[in-house]
Amino acid sequence: MSIEYGANPARSGAGETCWSLVEAKKIYNLPFNDLLFRAQTVHRTHFDPNAVQMSRLLSIKTGGCAEDCGYCSQSAHYPTGLKASKLMEVERVIAEARKAKDGGATRYCMGAAWRSPKERDMEAIVAMVRGVKALGMETCMTLGMLSPAQSERLAHAGLDYYNHNVDTSERYYREIITTRTFADRLETLDNVRGAGIKVCAGGILGMGETVDDRISMLVTLANLPAAPESVPINMLIPIPGSKLADAPPVDPIDFVRTIALARILMPQSHLRLSAGRTDMSDEMQALCFFAGANSIFVGETLLTADNPGEDHDAALFRRLGLEPMAFQPAETEPAE
Numbered sequence: 001m002s003i004e005y006g007a008n009p010a011r012s013g014a015g016e017t018c019w020s021l022v023e024a025k026k027i028y029n030l031p032f033n034d035l036l037f038r039a040q041t042v043h044r045t046h047f048d049p050n051a052v053q054m055s056r057l058l059s060i061k062t063g064g065c066a067e068d069c070g071y072c073s074q075s076a077h078y079p080t081g082l083k084a085s086k087l088m089e090v091e092r093v094i095a096e097a098r099k100a101k102d103g104g105a106t107r108y109c110m111g112a113a114w115r116s117p118k119e120r121d122m123e124a125i126v127a128m129v130r131g132v133k134a135l136g137m138e139t140c141m142t143l144g145m146l147s148p149a150q151s152e153r154l155a156h157a158g159l160d161y162y163n164h165n166v167d168t169s170e171r172y173y174r175e176i177i178t179t180r181t182f183a184d185r186l187e188t189l190d191n192v193r194g195a196g197i198k199v200c201a202g203g204i205l206g207m208g209e210t211v212d213d214r215i216s217m218l219v220t221l222a223n224l225p226a227a228p229e230s231v232p233i234n235m236l237i238p239i240p241g242s243k244l245a246d247a248p249p250v251d252p253i254d255f256v257r258t259i260a261l262a263r264i265l266m267p268q269s270h271l272r273l274s275a276g277r278t279d280m281s282d283e284m285q286a287l288c289f290f291a292g293a294n295s296i297f298v299g300e301t302l303l304t305a306d307n308p309g310e311d312h313d314a315a316l317f318r319r320l321g322l323e324p325m326a327f328q329p330a331e332t333e334p335a336e
Contacts (some may be wrong), residue, residue: 012169019222019265024215028261036166036291039260042267043292051106051325053270054297055140056100060088060128061112063070066180067144069167071204071236071244087112090124094131101137103206104296105322108132109140110162115179116145123152129157140200145180145188151195161230163200164190165218169213171315176207176244199228202274205258206236206250214258230295231262231269235276249279254323256287263292270295282316 001327027035043049064087065072095109109322110128125141132139141154142163154162166185167173173182193199201224203217221228235255238245262271272295273280273288298313317323 008235019219021212021216021219024219024261024265025212026258027210027264028215035257035260036287039263039292040157040290042264043294047294048325050320050322051294052289052322053272053325054105054298055106055107055109055272055295056097056103056158057111057297058088058093058096058100059113060093060110061085061114065113065144066115068243069177070237071167071176071242074264087124088119090127090131093128093134094336097132097135097137100135100298101135103298105137106325107140107161108135109142109161109297111163112144114144117143117150122150126153127155129154129159133158133160142200143319145184146191148191148194149199151191153169155197156254159197161198161200163230163232164188164192165202165232165234166217167203168207168209169216170220171216172209172213174208175209186224187231189228193224193226197227198230199224200230200232201228202230202232202234202272204234204236204275205255205295206247206276207244208247212253214254215261218253218258218262218265227266227269227273229269230272231266232258232272232274232295233262233293235279237275237279252280252284252287256284256291259288259293260291285316286320289322294325 100108105187129139131227138160140161170182189199271293273293
């Protein structure tokens, strides 16, 4: 169901606010100081304002993806120069997860460049989930589209989170991706949620979309039957050879406004600064944290993109008085 024009559909989540596009635009356009004050007030109601969740992301299968996502270095449709690889061995994934835990990460995210996982790969994927879970970390996967049966299998293995971004607004979606629809994205989110897995879903800023598109994307996420537990907000990294190689940069104030709106619309979600932090100044990131961002990826790379080094992040945290968020164990353990 489209909400592009400010409709206010009913939600199944009892007691949850349903946002219209008109309401969200009014919030986004508040004077900057008022917007940040409101976002920080909401943030403090639900989170420790000085704690940031530390996650690590590993590409377990790189390149050769059949999707034509215009922002992605891993799409087989664009001459980005990235060589395709096979699925990583389970033992290596678990070894990398152990290193991440030793470095302070509490959530381990594993991503494969697929349209959807093939049945022959599911056994290894399940083993990765179980192995990382056994280390005492939260687990997250991003594998493309999932069927209900695949979602149930991952849930049975103990997967905590599944990442499947909507990327942008429904209106602008086909300008970025033509090999699957916006409805396909929402269907996978429904399948994951139906299996009892927490949802990680966000989008990308800087792909040529309008401010209204950014607001609409957030309204779509906030108005799901249950808002995503994690919302990654990416700033486009223009990839040479990709469709969006020459996209202009996002205005930093506009980016911070989007973070603040996301915090207000989704008060209890972990709001993650994801791709693009290498192009953000320390001051821009500080404003994002004040606006309600409370999660980052740590490590030198995000799948195939650069990421600030851990030394840089540690120095920034010291300057801002921030600390890594303590790990909160899941309530349920994987089924035997």
